Amino acid sequence: MTENKINPFIHKDTELKNLEKKYADIFVKSLQDLQELTELQKDLKDNLELRFRRNLEAFRKYIPEIAKTFENYTPKREMDFFCLKNEIPNLIFLDNNDILYKSADPFELTKNQVDKIINNTNINQLSYQIEKDPYGQLHYKYNNRLIEIEQSVLRDRTITPKQIESLPNCVMLGIGLGYPLADLYNQVEIANLIIVEPNPDIFFASLKAFEWSPFLEYIFENKLGIHLMIGQNSDQFYLDLEKFYEKHGRFLSGTWLGFTHYSSKKIFEFVSLFDKHYRSINAAMGFTDDHLFGASHACYSIQNKKKFVLNTPLKKEYEEKPVFIIGSGPSLDHDIPFIRRYQDKAIIIACGTALDALYHAGIKPDLYANTERVPEIRQTLDLICDKDFFDDIIIITGDVCHPATINKFKHTAIFGKPDEPLYPYFAMNFPEFKKVQYIQLMNPLVGNMGVSGAVYLGFNNLYLFGIDNGKKVHGNAMHSEFTSVYKEKFIEDTGGVYSITKNIPANFGGECETSYLFDLSRRNIDFVLQMEKTKRPEITCINCSDGALLEEAKPVHSEELTDYFESLPDINKKNFFKYITEEKTSSIDIPKDILIKSFDTEIFSQTCKKIKGIILEKPTNRIDYIKNMETVSEILFYLKTQPSTYFYGAALEGSIQTFFMQIARMLYHSKDENACIELANQGMDVIGDFLEEVPDLFSHMPFLYLGPHQKLYKNGKVGKDMPHCKAPGLPQMHILVKDDDYKDPLDKFVKRYE
Template sequence: MTEQQINPFIHKDSELEQLEKKYSDIFIKSLEDLHEITSLQQVMKEGLKDRFNRNMEAFRKYIPDVAKTFEKYTPKTNMDFFCLKNEIPNLIFTDSNDILYKTADPFELTHNQISNIINNSNINQLRYQVEYDPYGQLHFKYNNRLVEIEQSVIRDKTVTPKQIESLPNCVMLGIGLGYPLADLYNQVEIANLIIVEPNTDIFYASLQAFEWAPFLDYIFENKLGIHLMLGQNSDQFFIDLERFYERHGRFLSGTWLGFIHYSNKKVKEFISLFDKHYRSINAAMGFTDDHLFGASHACYAVLNEKNFVLNTPLKEEYKNKPVFIIGSGPSLDHDIPFIRKYQDKAVIIACGTAIDALYHAGIKPDFYANTERTPQIKQALSTISDKEFFDDIVLLTGDVCHPYTLNEFKHTAIFGKPDEPFYPYFAMNFPEFRKVQHIQLMNPLVGNMGLSGAVYFGFNNLYLFGLDNGKKTGTNSMHSEFTTLYKERGVGDTGGNYTITKTVPANFGGTCETGYLFDLSRRNMDFVLQMEKLGRPDLVCHNCSDGALLEQAQPVHSEDLNNIFDKLPDIDKKELFTYITQEKTSKISLSKELITKAFNNEIFTQTCNKIKSIILKKPDNRVDYIKNMETVSEVLYYLKTDPSTYFYGASLEGSIQTFFMQIARMLYHSRDEKACIALADKGMDVIADFLDEIPNLFSHMPFIYLGEHQKIYKDGKVGIDMPNCKAPNLPQMQILVKDDGYRDPLSKFIKKHE
């Protein structure tokens, strides 16, 4: 997936500061005439009061929360309205004598800004490519078919919003006095407008200057969407934005126009947040097959009496113990001597293949962190010759973990994943599951599981090693020299997920080369630390890795920590192990009959039929098409609000939103609306086929395990041929570790401190 525009809020020659320079001489001359037009000021101010009252009445009718906030609002800053001979209200901040619109004619200024944007900008759109399906999944079958349809027509890359005359989603940073709205809607029909105004004083001023009442009448009479984000701080801002897309459709975040009306320090801060986090809104939605596998894996864990992490607080004596979270990045080799020396003074979490590196370096982990739900993890673990090595290592993972991986460990600490359908669904319906600790952002890589696992376990004193999320510029290796999986057994670490696509600042200066998943991993690490620090001021993360910089972690070289760790006592690892396995984790008692009844194929099929009845209406214009997809999105959201139907909405949502992103792209393929509608109609027929076929897979719940699910399909095909989508061949299951004759000389683990 790629996005065409890197800086979606930067529109050349459209910033107010640039446009205002063209009118500065006129403005200065007009200000000199102010003393001649003082009588106009009183007339203007009477008009402001009348307009404010009309606007309040409209907001009480349409958006009562806004009316309630601003009816008796008192501005925090000293500001006043003034006008020139044209009688257009402008705003001056009297403490600084700064003027909002530095021009004699704010209408002309905003008109030119909007004209520049809609005549010279492209719509930001995500682009999907045909993806290789390693397991044989219906989502890939249908999504790849949609990609083929979208790419069957040459795309007009020059088309502008003005030429198309509609937008599914527009994000406006800074409302000013509201003047851009009239020009925007006079030229482009917008299905959904998101207005972000961090300064409530400015919005209050707009209630006096702009005719909100007729604007809101137009929006609601035409059933268009508007979402006001007023006065949020940076933390609230993105949560609110995420909620909007969750309710009305994440597909909207894949086809949109963004622009800045006016800029200040706070608006620039929000632009930075957009750049960092906007992509996460649709980056990891999951898909239906994946959710069904994950739920089945979780049910396996329950039925086979695996231990889940409890949401009781971690004992005080462990909260501030050092925790070494270790990945197998190339910088790990530098820190191996330090980790060896102090391994008894810290809780050690091996992330993924780091367990291979630590085994060969003589370091014993307390936890093995696993993110994946794939069956190949067992193959990676099988490369360690000493099977007793795992006896007292606790598997730290999410509830989606594959049964093959679960069975490799005698002890587990399983978290509930709130971004997967299973955990919220079972927590809503079974009291036993409400005591399970949730985890956030344990994806996309094992380092995320290690960090998030430590955070949500309750540890406060974290140290990162080998979590490079790429490689330092100027170096070659992607993994530690101690990992036999890559160094001796021929598993590749180039191309695919390891493809380098960008450079980012490095932890100890310089730059780090990274790729899409590594960069997402880095951002998720920062985000989980940032969010958890808000309620946990004692949470500290030290980054000893010589890879990508984490803004929320403190860079520190391991050699600078010797004085601290020399003074620390050893941790009683046996006592810690007993506490983890007998107090902090527990089995969940639910019967097979109860679990099986939780997945009702009749309700799931009815849900699919309901969605199909909506999407096959096929409107004859772009905006109504977008509204139709919003209706489906709102149905899925509504299902998620009811404990009895939550799973059905949540398990379909990721695939449906991904498919809808492709439909939205088709709708804005060119200026020829009829041709775009015809293309979208073909896409909707494919989605209808998906909704007809997916209930067959669901009927096998909750016993669909990834890889083994291929037994459901006959004739070596992924499902069956459908009217608008042929079934591809089932892929062969991947063999991660091939028997190439290599024999590990370390048949028995040897702990080392030197």
């Protein structure tokens, strides 16, 4: 998946302050005549009040919460309206005499701005490339076919919104007095408009200046979408935006136009938030096969009495204990002596292959953090010869963890994963599952599981080592020299997910080379720390890693911590182990027959059939096509609001939204609407085949384990040949170590302090 790297809200020569320069002389000259316009100002105020009342009535009819908010609203700043001889309302703030539109003709000014944007800007669109399917999954089969269709026709990269005359989604930052809306909709039909106005005073003023009443009537009569976000702070803003796309379709976030109407400190803050977080709306949606595997893996853990983390508070005696969260980044090697020396004074969390590094370095972890649901993880663990090494290590992981990985450990601390279908579904339907602690942002990499695991267990005092998320510029290694997994080249750490895509600031100065996944990991670590610090300000995070800079962690070299750790007592690790295994975790009792009944193939099949009927209607214009996909998205959202159907909507959503992103891209492929519709029709036929085939896969729930699932597919193909999508060959499962061709020279763990 690729994206536009240019900030989508910055368009050349469209800032009002630049456009206003053309009108400055006219404005100053006109302002000198203002005292002659007293009677005109009186008429203006009468008209403003009449318009305000009309607009309130319209909002009461269409968006009543807006009417309720503003019918008795008192602006926080003193402001007043005025007009010149053209009788166009403008706004002045009386505390500093600042004027909103520094132009004698605000209509002409805003029209000029809109014209420049829609005539000179390309639509922001995500694009996908064909991906290798590592396991044999229906999602890859159908998504790759959609990509083939989209790429089969040469794309016109010069088209503008004006030429296409429609948009699936427009995000406008700052409404001003509402004037750009008329100019925008006169030239472009917009299926969904999101208006973000951080200043309620400005929106209140627009209710007097702009004719909202006919505008709303047009929107609702034509079944177009409008979403108003007025006065939110930064946190509310992102959550509200996320809710909009969750309900109406995340695919809309993949084809859109960004538009900043006016500038302010708050607007710039929101532009920055968009740049930072917008991609996360569609970055990790998951897909149907993945969700079914994850749910089956969770059911395996339940059936086999594996222990889940309970949502009871962590004991006070452990809240402030230091926690070393250790990744296998290249900077870990520098800190190994420090970690060895003070390993008894901190809780040690080994993230993924860091377990291998610590084993060879003589450091005993207390917890092992795992993110993935894939079976190869077990192979990396089996490289460690000393089987007793695992006896008192507790795996912390999400409920999607593969049975093979889970079975390597005698002790488990499994979190519920709320962004997967199973945890919310079971929490809604089984009272006992409500006591399971959830975890946020444990993806995409094991470092995320380490940080999030520590935070959601309840620890406040975090230290990061080897959480590099890349490597320093001009550095050679991507991982620690202590990890045999990478040192012996069982896993390559060049190319693929490790392909360098950009440079970012490093923790101790300079720059760090990072990849897409490493950068997403970095952002998610920052996000979870930021989010949880609002609830628990006592959380501190020290970053000793010489990799990517984390905004929410303090950069400190381990050498600077020596005096502090010398003063700390050792932690009684046996008592801690006993507490986690006997009090903080528990198995969940749900009988096998109840688990099986929780996955009704008939309901799932009927859901697929209904969606297929909608998507194969095949509208004849772009906007109706977008509306159809929104209808499907809203059905999936509705299913997720009901305890009995939550799983069915959530299991389909990720794949359907990804497929719809491809369709939206096809719809805006060129100026020729008919050609685009034909391309989209081909794509919808492919999605129809997916909806026809996927119930067969679902029928094996909840015993659908990643890897063994290949036995379900016959003739060496991924599923069946369908009318519009042929089945590719099943890939071979990846084997890291074949037979006994590798023997770790360290056959017994030896704890070291020096």
